[in-house]
Amino acid sequence: xxxxxxxxxxxxxxxxxxxxxxxxxxxxxxxxxxxxxxxxxxxxxxxxxxxxxxxxxxxxxxxxxxxxxxxxxxxxxxxxxxxxxxxxxxxxxxxxxxxxxxxxxxxxxxxxxxxxxxxxxxxxxxxxxxxxxxxxxxxxxxxxxxxxxxxxxxxxxxxxxxxxxxxxxxxxxxxxxxxxxxxxxxxxxxxxxxxxxxxxxxxxxxxxxxxxxxxxxxxxxxxxxxxxxxxxxxxxxxxxxxxxxxxxxxxxxxxxxxxxxxxxxxxxxxxxxxxxxxxxxxxxxxxxxxxxxxxxxxxxxxxxxxxxxxxxxxxxxxxxxxxxxxxxxxxxxxxxxxxxxxxxxxxxxxxxxxxxxxxxxxx
Numbered sequence: 001x002x003x004x005x006x007x008x009x010x011x012x013x014x015x016x017x018x019x020x021x022x023x024x025x026x027x028x029x030x031x032x033x034x035x036x037x038x039x040x041x042x043x044x045x046x047x048x049x050x051x052x053x054x055x056x057x058x059x060x061x062x063x064x065x066x067x068x069x070x071x072x073x074x075x076x077x078x079x080x081x082x083x084x085x086x087x088x089x090x091x092x093x094x095x096x097x098x099x100x101x102x103x104x105x106x107x108x109x110x111x112x113x114x115x116x117x118x119x120x121x122x123x124x125x126x127x128x129x130x131x132x133x134x135x136x137x138x139x140x141x142x143x144x145x146x147x148x149x150x151x152x153x154x155x156x157x158x159x160x161x162x163x164x165x166x167x168x169x170x171x172x173x174x175x176x177x178x179x180x181x182x183x184x185x186x187x188x189x190x191x192x193x194x195x196x197x198x199x200x201x202x203x204x205x206x207x208x209x210x211x212x213x214x215x216x217x218x219x220x221x222x223x224x225x226x227x228x229x230x231x232x233x234x235x236x237x238x239x240x241x242x243x244x245x246x247x248x249x250x251x252x253x254x255x256x257x258x259x260x261x262x263x264x265x266x267x268x269x270x271x272x273x274x275x276x277x278x279x280x281x282x283x284x285x286x287x288x289x290x291x292x293x294x295x296x297x298x299x300x301x302x303x304x305x306x307x308x309x310x311x312x313x314x315x316x317x318x319x320x321x322x323x324x325x326x327x328x329x330x331x332x333x334x335x336x337x338x339x340x341x342x343x344x345x346x347x348x349x350x351x352x353x354x355x356x357x358x359x360x361x362x363x
Contacts, residue, residue, distance in 0.1 A: 006033050006123060012043030012102040015246040019100065020236040022074060025049050029100075032120050038106065038275060039116055045100035046070075046093035046120065052086010058128040058153065058360060062092040063117065065135020065160065066257040067198035069099030071240055072134065072345050074233075079353035084362035093120060095140070097253040098244055104253035106274035109260065110136055111283040114143035121151065130154040130360040132352075134345055135314075136257055138162050139265075143287050149294035154359045157306040157323065158352055159314045159342050162287045164265040166318035172261035175313045176341075177209040183262035186255035194254065195245035196223040199238040202343050203230070206311045237346075292326040304330040305355040309340030309347065333359075 008031050023029070024047035031043040047070065050056050060080065062073045070092035077090055095113045097104030117140060129152045133141040138160030145152050165171050173181040189197050200219045207215065222228070228238040245251050260268070260280070265288075267281030295302045304327045308315040315336065324330050335355065340347050357363045 006035055007031070008033065008043070011045075011100060014045070014100045014244070015103065015250065016100060016240060016243045018236075018239055018243060020071065020074075020233075020240060022078075022233075023047070023071060023100070023240075031101075032123060034096075034116055034119055036119070037115050038112060039096050039102075042096055042102040042105075044093060044096060044102070044116055044120060046091055048089065048091050048124075049081070050087065050089045051081050051084065052088060054087045056087045056089035058130060059089040059091055059126050060130045060132060060356060060360065061121075061126060061141070062090075062132045063134070063137035063141030064092075064095070064098070065137045065140075066098075067194075067245070067254050068135070068202055068241060068343070069094045069244060071099060071237055072202070072343065073132070074237070075349035076132075076345055076352045076356070079350050080357060080362070083353070084357045084360075086362075088360070088362060091124070091126070093117065097247075097250045099240070103247045104249040106249075106253070107256040107272050108253045109256065109278060109280055109283075110139040110143060111280060113140045114283070117141065117144040118147055121145070121148070127151050128153050130156065130356060132156045132158070132356060133160050134158045135160055135342070139284065139287060142291060143283060146287060146290050146294055149290075149300065152295065152300075152302055154303045155295065155305070155327075156352075156356050156359060157304070157308075158344050159308055159312055161265060161314055161319050161322065162284070162291060163319070163322040163326070164284075164288075165263075165313065166316070166322070168318050169316045170313040172264065172313055176204070176212060176311075180209075181262070183259055186258050191248060191251045193220055193224075194251045195242035196220040198245060198254065199223060199228070199241040202241055202346060203234065203238065204341060204343075206339055206341060288326075296327050297329060301329060303359045304333065305359045306330060306334045307344060307348065307352045307355050308334065308336050309342060309344040310336050310338045311340060312342040314342065315340075
């Protein structure tokens with residue numbers, strides 16, 4: 001990769017101290033100094049690696065959601081770089097306030113992260129992109145690339161949406177517990193425990209409400225003293241997802257995301273102490289009005305795939321229908337896994353990798 005004045009290998013002020021050795025390959029970790037916008041001067045981390053012989057013909061871009069980081073894709077990336085036929089490149093970035101990027105300085109929203117991502121995309125001049133999005137990575141990644149839609153050739157969706165959340169079935173006001181939905185948790189969860197709670201949520205498996213609560217309480221007690229369950233790679237991931245929220249500003253920004261899940265895709269107005277009154281509705285309208293127009297059959301007709309965990313508000317049929325209505329080429333290319341929750345990239349990395357490689361022509 002050609003280095004310039006906006007790209008450095010010197011880390012910023014992330015609160016993460018225990019960086020897993022497989023976070024990025026040696027020589028493939030970079031920090032992009034954002035040149036403009038509310039986050040001007042902050043360092044945004046990304047890993048960039050090339051695979052196969054010759055110059056990369058395409059780039060797989062991974063855009064994460066909350067409360068994770070690009071490390072959520074570590075096993076998916078490992079599957080791809082081990083099995084795919086090149087030449088291709090892989091880029092996975094951390095939003096400001098997450099992972100190895102600088103700490104947040106205000107309560108960020110999707111439109112803020114999308115603006116930062118677009119700056120990085122232009123800086124690296126990414127083309128022939130296979131865009132992979134999860135959770136809030138959907139509005140962020142799609143919102144960024146729809147500004148220059150010709151850069152994208154393929155789209156892979158894993159438990160995400162850019163459309164107004166349908167009221168039928170589970171929503172984030174009543175999931176995973178009817179009387180304590182995901183969007184309400186920030187109101188009762190102290191900032192100090194947000195990291196432990198988040199590292200639990202990423203690995204949460206389907207269970208009845210009281211079992212979920214009992215498991216959560218026991219988990220947080222152990223996590224607070226540095227005891228994490230699972231395989232060694234899972235322990236490293238859990239520790240990382242906890243450590244990134246040692247920063248109060250990061251916690252505040254993450255909680256904003258969770259609170260916004262109650263109005264996912266609808267948009268709303270709120271006061272942000274640093275930026276003033278914010279209105280997210282135009283951002284979502286732009287995506288909803290242009291995603292089909294730009295990437296559907298009457299536009300670029302890009303290839304689209306979806307890999308979804310059913311035990312989640314974003315895995316229900318009503319959400320799938322919204323995707324297919326706007327991008328009809330997705331019909332027949334949706335994989336749904338029963339008994340799998342929101343963080344499918346953790347549970348089914350091989351299956352997610354298969355869809356990415358298939359749609360990108362790397363098999």
